[in-house]
């Protein structure tokens with residue numbers, strides 16, 4: 001008879017068992033993946049929270065569809081909605097949240113392998129995370145290029161134009177100068193692919209903060225870790241379940257080996273709980289207040 005498919009399910013982890021991993025020195029190559037949910041407490045809208053997310057708020061730009069604001073074809077035709085949004089989002093007026101300080105804290109302890117962010121607010125760097133430990137998967141406002149002749153423009157010059165509600169046209173070819181934010185349809189920065197393919201095999205703890213895990217290829221990163229690498233999601237809602245099916249091994253040993261933990265709630269509350277379980281709560285608070 002067919003050997004019955006044996007289901008070997010490791011008990012699901014909890015934020016407590018994840019903290020135990022860290023306390024026992026079993027997590028020394030931690031990867032942290034972040035999304036807009038870690039910046040809402042800073043006053044920056046996320047994208048998809050019903051009612052409060054940016055995609056529910058773009059009515060004033062009368063877009064054909066919400067994501068058009070980051071769509072290259074639409075931008076070429078109608079650039080002003082993006083520049084108006086860029087003026088709202090431009091780094092400078094927001095401060096990092098308590099959650100952002102988890103990154104430099106882990107880095108200071110030599111436990112952070114890398115932080116992968118989808119955010120373009122640059123708050124990770126503002127919180128003191130060294131740039132070599134950061135991958136900005138969707139780019140940032142730090143540099144700008146002409147979309148026609150690709151010449152790099154002076155970032156201050158671009159910022160002045162955007163903050164004065166003027167469209168920056170290329171000085172050489174009159175094309176549109178765009179901050180290097182990854183638009184839908186554009187390739188992600190090469191650093192993203194280069195680092196992801198070496199980092200995730202080594203990862204021994206994956207922490208995912210404040211993201212709906214709806215956007216590829218970033219969301220697929222959670223399937224790149226070893227099945228034995230614990231994964232902790234801290235988010236207001238469950239995310240990425242449809243990706244987890246990627247772990248089902250389709251052979252006689254039908255088993256689920258991924259160790260997953262969820263903390264469903266605010267990032268700042270979940271992060272505070274995690275670091276207090278590790279005895280680092282005061283350290284984090286001091287960094288946050290000094291920031």
Ligand code: APR
Nearest residue numbers: 035036037040046047048118210211212213235236266267
């Ligand atoms: N604490 C915890 N979770 C939060 C908080 C908070 N304070 N605020 C929001 N969230 C959760 C929301 O419930 C949601 O699940 O964070 C998630 C944010 O999801 P999105 O708005 O989809 O943002 P994100 O996942 O970063 O979007 C990815 O989509 O449009 C593109 O390029 C854009 O980088 C962006 C990408």
